Amino acid sequence: MNETSDIHSKATKGAYILIISVTKPSVVNVGQLGELQLLPGLYLYVGSALGMGSTSLQHRLARHQLKTKCMKKHWHIDFITTLPYAKIPYIVVIETSRRLECLLSKHIAQLDGIRCPLKGFGSSDCSQCETHFYSYAKNIEQAVGLKLAIISC
Numbered sequence: 001m002n003e004t005s006d007i008h009s010k011a012t013k014g015a016y017i018l019i020i021s022v023t024k025p026s027v028v029n030v031g032q033l034g035e036l037q038l039l040p041g042l043y044l045y046v047g048s049a050l051g052m053g054s055t056s057l058q059h060r061l062a063r064h065q066l067k068t069k070c071m072k073k074h075w076h077i078d079f080i081t082t083l084p085y086a087k088i089p090y091i092v093v094i095e096t097s098r099r100l101e102c103l104l105s106k107h108i109a110q111l112d113g114i115r116c117p118l119k120g121f122g123s124s125d126c127s128q129c130e131t132h133f134y135s136y137a138k139n140i141e142q143a144v145g146l147k148l149a150i151i152s153c
Contacts, residue, residue: 018064
């Protein structure tokens with residue numbers, strides 16, 4: 001597992017966890033899911049990219065780090081990552097060709113300080129998970145330490 005804020009990861013396939021810092025409160029309209037109330041703090045988003053080219057892990061991570069999307073917002077997380085006061089200080093990357101997104105999400109949901117701010121966020125194509133987006137009631141150092149808890153799953 002690699003911890004990186006470098007969008008030029010060499011991995012082409014894998015799962016990832018965006019650690020997102022939001023500095024101002026906001027209400028975000030997330031399409032059919034409705035409104036999401038964001039408070040200042042940390043949020044975790046679990047995703048995967050198992051394709052090649054434009055659907056590769058490297059391309060997906062680069063897209064998440066763009067502040068403006070020249071195309072329409074495709075994923076739920078686009079509504080958060082384009083906010084001017086949201087940044088991604090860390091990304092936990094797991095190089096794999098296996099579908100680990102739901103396993104990671106379920107594991108994270110069990111950790112201390114985790115809360116689901118909006119059911120269905122990031123998991124509209126998943127019948128197993130309540131969400132793939134979590135608020136985290138701890139500090140950034142503890143969030144980076146999550147990689148140790150995640151390795152054990």
